Amino acid sequence: MASGAFAKSPGQASYDVIIIGGAIMGSSTAWFLTDNRDFDGSVLVVERDPSFEACSTAHTNSCVRQQFSEELNVRISQFTADFVKNLRAHMGGDERVPELGIQSYGYMYLADNEGFADVLRANQKVQLDCGAETQLMRAEEIAAKYPFYNVDDIVLGSINTKDEGYWDGGTVFDWFRRSARERGVEYIDNEVVAITKNAAGNRVESVTLASGEVVACGQVVNASGPRGARTAAMAGLELPVEPRKRFTWIFSAEQPLEQELPLTIDPSGVHMRQDGPRTYLAGCAADPDPAVAFDDFAMDHNRWQDHVWPIIATRIPQFEAIKVVTEWAGHYAFNTFDQNAVVGPHMEVENFLFLNGFSGHGLQQSPAMGRGTAEWLTYGAFRALDLTPFRYDRIAQGRPFVEKAVI
Template identity: 75%
Template sequence: MAAANFNATPSKSSYDVVIIGGAMYGSSVAWFLTDNPDFDGSILVIERDPSYEKSATAHTNSCIRQQFSNPLNVKISQFGAKFIDNLKEFMGNDSRVPDLSIQSYGYMYLADNTAFADQLRSAQQVQLAAGAATQLMTPEEISAAYPFYYVDDIELGSINLVDEGYWDGGTVFDWWRRSARERGVEYVAGEVVSMSKSANGTRVETVTLANGAVIACGKVVNATGPRGAMTAKMAGIGIPIEPRKRFTWIFSAEQPLDRDLPLTIDPSGVHFRQDGPKTYLAGGHADHDPAVDFDDFTMDHSLWQDKIWPTIATRIPQFEAIKVVTEWAGHYDYNTLDQNAILGPHSEVENFFFVNGFSGHGLQQSPAMGRGTAEMLTYGEYRTLDLSPFGYDRIAKNTPFSETAII
């Protein structure tokens, strides 16, 4: 992901929309605002790290699924798939934009107990009603289609081979950012360190950068990923977001599989999938999963040895002899209430908008959530998908959004 060349000081002292955070979500919201014919305001995006080296966007595993238990999450991913598969068309048929497609090897959920199997059955009914192509598989059917799995302990599998798998999130991000800038969105390199509010506390009036620049704003969008709670605190708002560390390994196998490996969610929580023609990706986290420092990207090497590799080798005996090619740690912007997004305006600070808390499914949801946020900023309401169930009200009331399919 190439570093961007941003100025350090905004060209103006006031903007209609100030977006704090210029990675996947900041750029999605900015681009969808420029793509809305009813929005004609000025937009400033403030990004603290134009290299994006430590952003959640840079450390993503870039997958998309429709296997959610809540129909709204299914519809959000369906629009995401439509956007990915038709990127060039959405970008006005710009000849520079590449044709993208989803590598639809699917997510394979494996249930090793009746309660989880019933959960997969219930979720499949939701998914089918929303138009997804999820299939339930007995252990015998799994073995016939994917003979490399050990399934003696499995009761049921669930997979969807349509618009579910890997996609090139980096390219979509690059084009959102590039196109937004070409359409007049201003990006600056800087860090917001404080905000001032109106006398009655109902509006953010200015944001101040570390270099001293003070910018007046009509609306403020919090798109700062794992730092979302810190950004909200500047406006006197508390949200249950914290950075949680997630680990990824790319490995090769002495005996590669003879077919694509679906993104397999083992009952242990470890997941692994096809990566390249001869490489595979695995992801997971430690059983003890605390909040971490924003700059903590240290690998836990014992985790691979003690949990990840043994799980992979048990589920796919052919993978007993594997070699790590590369590895990294990234962060989830983890919503401790319900592991789902916080979206839309605050209930009291009316011009402060959230795009936070995606807890690992942010990249795949970025087209629909960016579009919806742009609608809310423009019209004061959602015009396509009704995303109001993700609103701040549920945070204030401590009422979780219901979604059981969390990885």
């Protein structure tokens, strides 16, 4: 069965594609390979933790937004919205696949100064040109439509309530993985501990597993999330990606709001949104925000008491009396170079592909990134969306991809 346990050892000595990491990026790539009629190769996915309990996918807040400053990021999210809303059709009409939607309460960006307000205005032009329905709202307009906000310090807000909000990322991940396995992709419970290149150093020839097997490959994909730099180093490559801790709290309110709470990005950086009929979610980064150990998921309880709760209660006075229901820490695969994805082949090690550094955008970008990676593996080029701006060579050349709407 597709939902059963993974084998420990590979069934073959060689594969056309080996994907290192089976969470949503690796599984999206695997599934899109099976969905491409021009690809008929063998695929092995190596996953070190088949429970997926500690991966970034499991700790996501599972939202999608079109409010980016770069057209490519907007287009990527638009494909995700289409994919989610038409999941069953994309997966061949399989009646087992549930019909999903997007809870489109939107993202509400709040600007407390004219400089950031100008950024929101410039971003909206990009978004409208892509067909998004982003609206700019003055403080009094926000107060009229969302009377629970305190907007005394707000200059401008930006919100889009079409295809922007919560979606069931866990179900999409489950079906990427399940369908890929049913279509012949092999998943194993193991770990890549070494990568061997040819004598010229321009191609990966094999990977070595923790269990000792050496498996040959035609191409290899680094989809190992916050561990991406460690995987790249096995091939002698540098990747500016590290685990950064992000905190999430689910809370209930003594006086719940009478309408849905958009995913609100406070000028402080704290964000909050509707989570259930009577519960809400809040999140923020650590401060300071260093790289952490791969297994460090400890909460900073002072962060809530001293920082997050006061900001929430100030922005939404009705949230003065709230109670934490549950909490967790997850890891961003944080790209320290420009906080954007690194996708596609290395310039010199030509069959080593990156799928890394999503810096919190990974779940919402996974359909387009998996599709694009599958295209490159099949054709040696991106087709549906040109993901070339995310290629590794920008890092080598010191040429960042500047996205102004990073949370």
